[in-house]
């Protein structure tokens with residue numbers, strides 16, 4: 387049987403998830419023999435069966451509220467993969483994605499029992515410059531310029547002809563989707579790099595709460611919010627395409643640990659506790675860049691990350707959708723963690739590069755973050771029902 | 782699991798099979814199919830559809846088509862043969878356990894789908910065997926396969942080529958009395974017991 391049950395609650399209803407899940411756990415542990423052993427379905431938030439659409443004008447996984455787990459899989463096309471082969475590849479991969487996101491096994495799935503928990507799975511395809519070259523088309527994206535002040539880029543985390551961004555609220559769902567998609571890409575491409583990351587699991591915090599990165603900061607506060615006109619202006623083009631920058635940015639936790647709390651907060655311009663700007667009280671208070679302290683210096687330091695990254699025009703903003711990574715520490719305990727920093731914007735040149743340029747020139751946070759990978763992708767429009775991603779570009 | 786896996790030998794035999802005409806019904810399967818079922822469809826066949834069809838991608842030799850045959854009609858339907866332009870030699874196969882190993886052989890009488898019922902074609906089970914490929918079935922290709930029913934009507938469907946490396950079955954030696962040599966290297970099985 388391949389028809390998936392729809393979740394009892396999705397999206398906004400998940401906001402009550404934290405509280406409800408807590409209640410359930412208490413009930414399950416209760417020694418009271420009269421307590422019902424199984425929580426009533428009406429109060430259980432069924433995260434596993436929640437579904438995000440695959441078909442549509444726009445690809446999912448961009449404006450979709452970030453799921454807990456993400457895998458960014460970049461491929462290098464094999465020499466013979468021409469425009470016709472790309473169409474065959476995208477037809478296969480899109481069909482896999484459509485079925486997987488519905489909680490159904492793709493065709494020829496040898497582990498089909500793993501497909502039954504969609505957990506808001508999204509599969510987002512990105513086309514790198516090399517894909518356009520293989521197709522004999524001009525590329526709408528080009529690699530970023532070097533930022534010599536900060537870059538320590540490694541080949542093993544950089545570039546890519548095709549990107550598949552796989553996100554879901556369950557890591558097994560991500561692993562199975564990745565396995566299926568990699569298997570079907572094999573006649574056309576080799577795996578170039580995989581970057582996996584995570585956020586808080588579904589139900590751990592109220593939905594839409596800003597996530598914390600592994601430096602301990604609330605990360606995402608100033609993002610244009612999903613579903614707002616601001617988001618649309620920053621991200622979507624008229625043809626429903628957009629562009630993605632993926633940077634692997636290591637967090638230098640050992641030197642970050644040496645700082646006191648005030649220094650950490652000055653580096654960003656926001657407090658660690660609430661994420662409020664140093665001039666405010668609540669997370670969503672607007673920073674006041676004109677406010678001076680007793681000694682006459684701006685309360686929001688000139689060199690803080692927020693001061694330097696600030697954009698007020700929606701057309702110049704970016705939408706950050708990063709995932710934390712945390713690999714094994716070195717023998718001496720040195721952490722190997724940071725962000726799989728994913729930035730969506732309708733035009734990398736107009737929006738991303740000027741911000742990155744300003745940050746490279748001056749940003750106190752640069753002391754504690756190091757870009758070690760960089761890649762750019764066009765995110766083509768979504769596939770119409772039964773169609774495939776890229777058909778508007780490749781046919 | 783007790784499947785025989787003799788891929789190397791199978792590939793060589795698969796090539797040889799292209800010229801082998803051991804089975805009388807195979808030559809009819811290779812003949813030009815009736816172009817469309819729509820004009821010829823009798824009431825009994827009106828309801829036959831193929832859900833989720835796919836073919837194991839292969840450059841040469843043997844491969845097979847899979848999917849779910851769905852009979853939405855009110856009478857039983859029997860499929861007696863299948864044809865596609867990429868293979869001159871197609872058979873309807875079943876897979877059975879012989880001496881602890883999975884083997885495939887032509888299904889006597891074809892596939893019968895009861896009225897309102899389904900019949901699953903899958904690796905390790907019944908399938909449509911395609912031998913002596915004359916054109917590669919590439920990953921993502923869309924291949925038209927035409928089924929011929931017991932009453933002579935035809936039902937075409939489109940199957941997509943899929944990369945697939947599932948476990949292997951071997952062809953039952955001497956199946957239906959022919960001088961068919963044992964074939965191995967069947968693209969088959971998988972998570973099927």
Ligand code: HEM
Pocket residue numbers: 599601603604605606607608609633635636637654656691692695696697704724725727738741742745755
């Ligand atoms: C590991 C790397 C990074 C860390 C840990 C980090 C952390 C933060 C934090 C804590 C904030 C404040 C809260 C928020 O609005 O999200 C912030 C804001 C921001 N960051 Fe980053 N960031 C990183 C890299 C980058 C990069 C590479 C860019 C762009 C090139 C960038 C652009 C921005 C922007 C545009 C804002 C919002 C500024 C505003 O208008 O308030 N960040 N970042």
Ligand SMILES: [Cu+2]
Pocket residue numbers: 845874885886908909910967
């Ligand atoms: Cu067979």
